[in-house]
Amino acid sequence: MNVAKSFKELSASQKINAQNKIVMPGLINMHCHAADSLFRGLVEELSLEAWLQKVWVAEKAILTPETTYTGSVLGFAENLLAGVTSIMDMFWYPTEAVKAANDLGMRISTGGIFFDYPGIGNRSHEDFLQEAEKFFEDYNSNEAVFPAVMPHGSYTVSPEHLKEAKKIAAKYNGLYHIHAAETLTEQSDINERYGESVIRHLHSHGLLDQQAILAHCVHLDDTEIQLIADNESVVVHNPMSNLKLGSGIAPIDKMFEAGVTLTLGTDGAISGNDLDMWLTMRLAASLPKGNTLDPKVMNAKTVLHMATLNGAKALGKEDKLGSLEVGKIADFIFIDMDKIHAVPVFDPITHLVYSACKSDISDVFVGGKQVVKGGVICTLDINNVVEEVRALSPKIAASLV
Ligand SMILES: [Zn+2]
Incomplete structure (x- = not known):
């Protein structure tokens, strides 16, 4: 198809003035x-394992379907205002997250969680299985929802349960999202329990494939990187959360060299404190340079792809999302170029990765519908949610006392 010609042939019912803006995919x-935004700042300066013990106590004291909805709106709104149009979210009560994303006008990938310890609502593994299956039944044909299963990790879910979760995902051709190889403690724990490292453990149970989306992958040896690449699994790099929890720096330059599909994530606001994909991009492009003493690794264009096209590929939607092309869905954002730090600009791509920040996003469109206008959410009144969270905050503070 001749793209230039087909653009001319298009007619528009609405014209938008994008003068002095960069227009790019969401x-x-x-x-x-997202709902962990309720707990931002509550548990600080601990390593992942000690931190999780406190997080789970606070979540158990506070989370109901209603508070999960409120927290999800809070977290998704921060993402949306920062130009995120699609998000993969792992949390309790995933249907509440779907409601929140729908109300804001975002696309979401989520689904039934799996967790072997007494979690929120004291659900059993059988309950998790039923909920995961029902989620696929309810949302498999929804254009704004990409259903997945979400086993928390190989240190919180047994191999048998990990495989049962996979069976459900496979039945519906759904995604499989899991935390993996985040800390050295996790690696030694899994080694002790099963005699192999986290990635080898997932591989030996048949869990690495194109549908597997592995969050973190901070501690990997060369064989594990090759295993991820050979099985075409996806890695989500979360540099802010990894740094703040003292987990380490993921070897994304090595994974990139090996051909792994790399994507980016913020993790929750309770670990990274800021749901900021612009900061994430800047860290993803800069950390490997400092680590390798080579400023040429992980260039800006590669990192921009990680935040857009590679995410679309991971979701199985590269034909519809991740770039601005004729025939794709109109998920796009405007970046304000009238800011002091946007003058002068010699290369828009390096500007976006190394200089732009989330407050530069002026307008957001999802499926052609405007959801953020002039830095304000148009789909719901976020002030009501802010007031609800303020009212809840004394109870949240007391949850750890
Ligand atoms: Zn996480």
């Missing part, structure tokens, strides 16, 4: 726990 945040 960002795809591939790892978040």
Whole structure:
């Protein structure tokens, strides 16, 4: 198809003035726990394992379907205002997350969680299986929802349960999202329990394939990187959360060299404190340079692809999302170029990755519908949600006392 010609042939019912703006595809945040925004700042300066013990206590005291909805709106709204149009979210009560994303006008990938310890609502593994299956039944044909199963990790879910979750995903051709190889403690724990590292463990149970989306992958040896590449699994790099929890720096330059599909995520606001894909991009492009003493690794264009096209590919939607092309869905954002830090600009791509920030996003469109206008959400009144969270915050603070 001749793209230039087909653009001319298009007629528009609405014209939008994008003078002094960069127009680009919406960002795809591939790892978040949006409702954890309720707990931002509550548990600080601990390593992942000690931190999780406190997080789970706070979540158990506070989370109901209603508060999960409120927290999800809070977290998704921050993402949407920062130019994220599709998000992968792992959390309790996934149908509440879907409601929140729908109300804001975003696309979401989520689904039934799996967790072997007493979690929220004291659900059993059988309950998780039923909920995961029902999620696919309810949302498999929804254009704005990409159903998945979400086993928390190989240190919180047994191999048998990991495989049962996979069976459901496979039945519906759905995605399989899991935390993997985030810390050295996790690696030694899995080694002790099963005699193999996390990635080898997932592989030996048949869990690495194109549908597997692995959050973190900070601690990997060369064989594990090759295993991920050979099985065409996806890695979500979450540099802010990894740095703040003292987990480490993921070897994304090595994974890139090996041909792994790399995507980006913010993780939840309780670990990274900021649901900011622009900061994430800047860290993804800069950390490997400092680590390798080579400023040429992970260039800006590669990192921009990680935040857009690669996310679309991971979701199985590269024919519809991730770039601005005729025939794709109109998920796009405007970046304000009237800011002091946007003068002068010699290369828009390096500007986006190294200089732009989330407050530069002026307008957001999802499926052609405007959802953010002039930096304000148009789909719902976010002030009501802010007030609800303020009212809830004394109870949240007391949850760890
Ligand atoms: Zn996470």
